Amino acid sequence: MKPTLHNRKTMVLGRPNGDTPVRAACEIIARRREGAYWTVSLSAPDIAERAHPGQFVNVAVSGPGTLLRRPFSISRVSRQGPAAGTVDFVFDAHGPGTGWLADRTAHDVLDVVGPLGNPFPLPRQKVSCLLVGGGYGVAPLFFLAEELRREGLRVDMIVGAATHERIFNAIEAKRITASVTFTTDDGSFGEEGRVTDVLEQVAKDCGTGVVYACGPMPMLRAVAEQCQELELPSQIATEEHMACGVGVCWTCVIPTRTKDGSVRMKRSCIDGPVFNGARIAWENSRWEVGGPLVTGADQPIEEPPPRPTDDELWGNA
Amino acid sequence: MKPTLHNRKTMVLGRPNGDTPVRAACEIIARRREGAYWTVSLSAPDIAERAHPGQFVNVAVSGPGTLLRRPFSISRVSRQGPAAGTVDFVFDAHGPGTGWLADRTAHDVLDVVGPLGNPFPLPRQKVSCLLVGGGYGVAPLFFLAEELRREGLRVDMIVGAATHERIFNAIEAKRITASVTFTTDDGSFGEEGRVTDVLEQVAKDCGTGVVYACGPMPMLRAVAEQCQELELPSQIATEEHMACGVGVCWTCVIPTRTKDGSVRMKRSCIDGPVFNGARIAWENSRWEVGGPLVTGADQPIEEPPPRPTDDELWGNA
Amino acid sequence: MTDVRRVEAPPPPVSEEDAADLSAVDLRIDLGGVTLANPITTASGCFASGSEIDRFFDISVLGALVVKSITLEPREGLPTPRMAETPSGMLNAIGLQNPGVDRWIAKDLAWLQGKDVPVIVSIAGKSVDDFRQVAAKLRGRAGIVGVEVNLSCPNVEHRGLVFACAADPAGEVIRAVRRELPDLPIFGKLTPDVTDITAIARAVVDAGATGLSLINTTLGMAIDPETGRPRLANTYGGLSGPAIRPIAIRAVHQVHTALPDVPLIGMGGIRTVEDVVEIVRAGATAVAIGTATFADPFVTQQLVTDLRRWMAVRGFSRMDELRGKVFPRV
Amino acid sequence: MTDVRRVEAPPPPVSEEDAADLSAVDLRIDLGGVTLANPITTASGCFASGSEIDRFFDISVLGALVVKSITLEPREGLPTPRMAETPSGMLNAIGLQNPGVDRWIAKDLAWLQGKDVPVIVSIAGKSVDDFRQVAAKLRGRAGIVGVEVNLSCPNVEHRGLVFACAADPAGEVIRAVRRELPDLPIFGKLTPDVTDITAIARAVVDAGATGLSLINTTLGMAIDPETGRPRLANTYGGLSGPAIRPIAIRAVHQVHTALPDVPLIGMGGIRTVEDVVEIVRAGATAVAIGTATFADPFVTQQLVTDLRRWMAVRGFSRMDELRGKVFPRV
Numbered sequence A, B: 001m002k003p004t005l006h007n008r009k010t011m012v013l014g015r016p017n018g019d020t021p022v023r024a025a026c027e028i029i030a031r032r033r034e035g036a037y038w039t040v041s042l043s044a045p046d047i048a049e050r051a052h053p054g055q056f057v058n059v060a061v062s063g064p065g066t067l068l069r070r071p072f073s074i075s076r077v078s079r080q081g082p083a084a085g086t087v088d089f090v091f092d093a094h095g096p097g098t099g100w101l102a103d104r105t106a107h108d109v110l111d112v113v114g115p116l117g118n119p120f121p122l123p124r125q126k127v128s129c130l131l132v133g134g135g136y137g138v139a140p141l142f143f144l145a146e147e148l149r150r151e152g153l154r155v156d157m158i159v160g161a162a163t164h165e166r167i168f169n170a171i172e173a174k175r176i177t178a179s180v181t182f183t184t185d186d187g188s189f190g191e192e193g194r195v196t197d198v199l200e201q202v203a204k205d206c207g208t209g210v211v212y213a214c215g216p217m218p219m220l221r222a223v224a225e226q227c228q229e230l231e232l233p234s235q236i237a238t239e240e241h242m243a244c245g246v247g248v249c250w251t252c253v254i255p256t257r258t259k260d261g262s263v264r265m266k267r268s269c270i271d272g273p274v275f276n277g278a279r280i281a282w283e284n285s286r287w288e289v290g291g292p293l294v295t296g297a298d299q300p301i302e303e304p305p306p307r308p309t310d311d312e313l314w315g316n317a
Numbered sequence C, D: 001m002t003d004v005r006r007v008e009a010p011p012p013p014v015s016e017e018d019a020a021d022l023s024a025v026d027l028r029i030d031l032g033g034v035t036l037a038n039p040i041t042t043a044s045g046c047f048a049s050g051s052e053i054d055r056f057f058d059i060s061v062l063g064a065l066v067v068k069s070i071t072l073e074p075r076e077g078l079p080t081p082r083m084a085e086t087p088s089g090m091l092n093a094i095g096l097q098n099p100g101v102d103r104w105i106a107k108d109l110a111w112l113q114g115k116d117v118p119v120i121v122s123i124a125g126k127s128v129d130d131f132r133q134v135a136a137k138l139r140g141r142a143g144i145v146g147v148e149v150n151l152s153c154p155n156v157e158h159r160g161l162v163f164a165c166a167a168d169p170a171g172e173v174i175r176a177v178r179r180e181l182p183d184l185p186i187f188g189k190l191t192p193d194v195t196d197i198t199a200i201a202r203a204v205v206d207a208g209a210t211g212l213s214l215i216n217t218t219l220g221m222a223i224d225p226e227t228g229r230p231r232l233a234n235t236y237g238g239l240s241g242p243a244i245r246p247i248a249i250r251a252v253h254q255v256h257t258a259l260p261d262v263p264l265i266g267m268g269g270i271r272t273v274e275d276v277v278e279i280v281r282a283g284a285t286a287v288a289i290g291t292a293t294f295a296d297p298f299v300t301q302q303l304v305t306d307l308r309r310w311m312a313v314r315g316f317s318r319m320d321e322l323r324g325k326v327f328p329r330v
């Protein structure tokens, strides 16, 4: 039995090499309310070092009878500067696990496994990127936007939510994008409607080459299906109930289509959570698109520009 | 449906009359370490008002999978003065429930049901009282000692524990008694040995008329059996695993002997926890007396003085 | 999940608007021909015969009270320890301690008759004739609206296997009780520890039971790792509490699906109003609260209030809008 | 009770004195003729085929690895949601998703053969012949030290009842597998959802099983009170986790008492070293960890360390000083 503990001081368990997840005791450095959400910053140098946009952390929560961890997308990591070694995530407190998390305060220690899952693949071509986020799904897109900009790519954003309060960090969205369009279901901020009501126009205006999306599953389905109709490549960060988060239980599957057209259930925690939107077999999923979201989808697309193939764009992802 | 909430401000549920238990949200006013134990003071005016020595509170504890409350003897109540409306209990942190309690701090709120159980009956005759306590079982005897002294009765004490560290509050024991004898198993404080090694001599020296005891069950058995041999009336505060604490589950039973000699399983939470020591059918219980505890028990007692009957002493208790 | 244990702040005073909604909710149920004011009852053995909890609140707010199982002779039960806590549950092995039917009638039933609460008497026995004799003594007594037959007792005439483990002995007991009590609703109480609970359910109903109570505890064991001693004096005991709720929901749903017209008293780990709604949706007509009372003596009273509010807020007005209402996933 | 979830500080560096004690502990077990380095194994379906957890630690520290059940044909399993959390437990309905035995041998077994860990292959099927064919394909493969026959699968030839619900079909499956694998230890995996688990256990052993694995999940259900939808797409699912530990301890103790010479792989809610000792005392030879890995991917590795230390501190030196050691209460 070799010890797998490579860093006793900060209580981290895992392999010392840099491409595997670890389990770490992470002190909460800061927590703050942002609109309807909570942001937590953790001191987690081992996770920060290994994390890429689209990955998630799996956090142990407490409370009577709670057993399983709760997955949250990584919304930011700092590798340098005063906050070096921190990992942030953003959450919506609506159930017992997230409720318990909302009661934590600075200096409390969380038990975290991460980073988990496959990150968003970055395009291998110089294309303009449109990031579509709903609710707290916007947060990890900020982390992605940073990386895309570091690669010298144009980033536009569509940020949607039910109400103004649920628009996550509009200021940051404006700061890091070439353009941002807001939508709310009730029209209390930005355009009234859903992200898919503006997607086609925004994509046209911004010369979008690829779409990235994160948010509620019905929204993701609508975005992915619209992208397919618009012949826009998309990468979708999915969300399915996860028991383990590490690939051993097969609870978190998403139906995907292989190249020969058959449907395979892929584990979103290890083969995802990011999937190529065109490969998800949405019609085999339980996610339904709400009525208003699909309007406009049946209009014919004029002048389809030549598009790169998936292989050209993502390699094997 | 009549509301049974009679005091909204402090969140107390129960009947407004003064002889029934309540359920109350109780703020921790203070907690402190005393030797091997923790003392917690709760703001619990409704419980303080109704409590008598020998009764207990049933405290909800948390932690994964914990369901049942934990019973603790009331060690002190204040009805007047600056600490009016407080209820104290003393505990030994050894398991998940008591471990969780040890992590609470001032201003945390505990969910408490009490006061529960039958109190120690006070003698109806002017007798000298010997209080025998083991471990944390000493704490509720302080509450009893106060009441006995208020009745003008002489109070002596035997305080035993495994080690010096586990002798609860020796200073207070000295303060409130006419005499106190300490015993430790390892001789690190007071006499080396068990409480029962000194009981006969102390009782003789102090002219003891009645014995009250609280502590671990094997000690209680030894004390009760020794008292019976010495023809000393005894009142014993028992401790049995309790699921409900309020008399509805029948898990907490103690075998007692009726006047006709048959054994009846009595609920210690509602018919006890205090029982007349001579009525407990110890030989039907699971409690065994450790070897050294019973030495001396087979010496004949000389000159047995005339003793009051149970009825004369306790009435019906 | 939702096993909140802190004392909650009492609900804010009911506004006039709310009050209108609350009064629109009719919690009454028909339980095998008897109308109860609401579906909240007590699980046998978890509420004694009512007087202990009546110290906390007036127990007449409950839909009905199911008392601790009563046997022909007094029983002192098993040695201690009789209980052990387990993750989100507990084990018990009490051994049916009770004063015997005669003393129970004289003392406990007499007290209950002074309270305005419908009583369902749980009866137990070691042989078919035991059950029959207890039933006979209950005939014609005021206040009793039903009998629950605890079929999870060891049958001394049949290798000590519990009656509810096989269709034949379970049916035999019900027939004997039915003969003595032709007009009272009779509920057969089943154990989940069987290969096919619907087969036993069917046999018990065919034998004359009005309805079924499910589930009794499931058999479990715990051992102290240090000493190697079983945590219960009886070695094995019954597991109850939130841990078994998924088993209870499954059993109620299976039996309700097989026998949709049979009234069910559902129980097993019910603690919150969400749990009550869950088991009613699974098919329960009435809901019995057991172990939850140990954690909170007020829980049954609270659930009556909470259920009314839960329904009012969502626009439900009658229990049968919820009972058995499970919708397939799209 | 002891379901600690915080990351614990690592144990202090082992002093020389301690080291002496630790080395005095021999964790080896004999599991049906095969020697394993320690009793800690994985529960089928809770560790995939090892490579995912090998990212966290070297899985060769484990006594053995029981892989996810493999069927003849690839299976994509059931729709989602496939899991729901319950008090101290979870429900799952995966539907035996797996790549089929051929692809499993080519990819997963090949990977495992590169690791130094004994493999027990869990096999499943819809018919007796399904099991037989999978078994035949495993014959003579390196690295495989045993086969676990998942008898808790619905038997399509017999009204969809699971094989382990009756003695005859369970025995038939074992006989078929035994014919194909005359020399390998075979473990029959039983469901607790039967009236008499010892009867099934006996039938499975009589049919040629070397040992038994118990318990599989117990059938449960959860319903969303708001929507009335079952929380699982499959309506019913298997309950696992600490909630069912008392049922597992009881089943292992019952079967070990009835069949003391039969090696048992015990499982069901095991999470801490105290739980491991508890189920070994109940009668388990090896201990499989399931749901606990979901909460902590390191738990199996940790338990090997913890078990050695637990024994050293108390002066135990061999597993058979603990196995089956339950002492009656005085």
Ligand SMILES: Cc1cc2nc3c(=O)[nH]c(=O)nc-3n(C[C@H](O)[C@H](O)[C@H](O)COP(=O)(O)OP(=O)(O)OC[C@H]3O[C@@H](n4cnc5c(N)ncnc54)[C@H](O)[C@@H]3O)c2cc1C
Residues within 6 Å of the ligand: A056, A068, A069, A070, A071, A072, A073, A074, A089, A090, A091, A092, A093, A094, A095, A096, A097, A098, A099, A136, A139, A238, A239, A240, A241, A242, A273, D084, D085
């Ligand atoms: C890859 C991934 C990334 C996520 N990122 C975020 C994030 O950045 N911020 C955020 O607020 N939430 C995120 N979620 C959802 C978050 O995990 C759930 O909201 C959370 O688990 C709910 O726990 P609860 O106990 O508060 O609520 P409950 O709804 O009571 O949870 C009960 C059970 O259902 C599961 N569950 C409930 N909702 C979801 C959901 N939407 N997705 C998956 N499982 C769910 C829980 O894990 C738990 O097992 C993410 C989920 C996944 C799978």
Ligand SMILES: Cc1cc2nc3c(=O)[nH]c(=O)nc-3n(C[C@H](O)[C@H](O)[C@H](O)COP(=O)(O)OP(=O)(O)OC[C@H]3O[C@@H](n4cnc5c(N)ncnc54)[C@H](O)[C@@H]3O)c2cc1C
Residues within 6 Å of the ligand: B056, B068, B069, B070, B071, B072, B073, B074, B089, B090, B091, B092, B093, B094, B095, B096, B097, B098, B099, B136, B139, B238, B239, B240, B241, B242, B273, C084, C085, D001
């Ligand atoms: C009437 C009464 C008064 C008590 N007064 C005190 C007191 O003043 N101070 C104090 O420290 N302790 C007292 N105890 C014992 C105290 O209740 C237990 O130590 C405590 O419940 C242990 O909980 P745990 O989770 O820490 O430990 P664990 O041992 O893990 O508890 C597991 C289960 O066993 C039960 N249990 C364990 N030990 C005992 C015990 N000795 N008696 C009854 N149930 C037990 C617990 O309630 C729980 O259900 C009293 C017990 C009773 C019955």
Ligand SMILES: Cc1cc2nc3c(=O)[nH]c(=O)nc-3n(C[C@H](O)[C@H](O)[C@H](O)COP(=O)(O)O)c2cc1C
Residues within 6 Å of the ligand: B243, B249, B250, B251, C043, C044, C045, C046, C068, C069, C092, C094, C096, C122, C150, C189, C215, C216, C217, C238, C239, C240, C241, C242, C244, C267, C268, C269, C270, C288, C289, C290, C291, C292
């Ligand atoms: C301490 C205790 C005693 C019980 N006694 C009886 C009994 O006498 N008769 C009976 O039919 N069921 C008895 N039960 C079972 C309960 O009535 C109920 O079926 C079971 O506990 C499941 O419900 P719960 O999880 O809400 O407790 C008892 C349960 C407990 C916990």
Ligand SMILES: Cc1cc2nc3c(=O)[nH]c(=O)nc-3n(C[C@H](O)[C@H](O)[C@H](O)COP(=O)(O)O)c2cc1C
Residues within 6 Å of the ligand: A243, A249, A250, A251, D043, D044, D045, D046, D068, D069, D092, D094, D096, D122, D150, D189, D215, D216, D217, D238, D239, D240, D241, D242, D244, D267, D268, D269, D270, D288, D289, D290, D291, D292
């Ligand atoms: C998600 C999941 C998948 C499972 N898949 C299988 C399986 O494929 N074959 C099998 O025999 N048991 C399977 N089981 C049952 C476990 O092997 C084990 O018997 C059960 O979960 C009890 O152990 P636990 O409480 O430690 O999880 C599965 C359990 C879970 C939770």
Ligand code: FES
Residues within 6 Å of the ligand: A241, A242, A243, A244, A245, A246, A247, A248, A249, A250, A251, A252, A253, A267, A268, A269, A270
């Ligand atoms: S959550 Fe377990 S495999 Fe994905």
Ligand code: FES
Residues within 6 Å of the ligand: B241, B242, B243, B244, B245, B246, B247, B248, B249, B250, B251, B252, B253, B267, B268, B269, B270
């Ligand atoms: S603890 Fe329930 S009756 Fe005493």
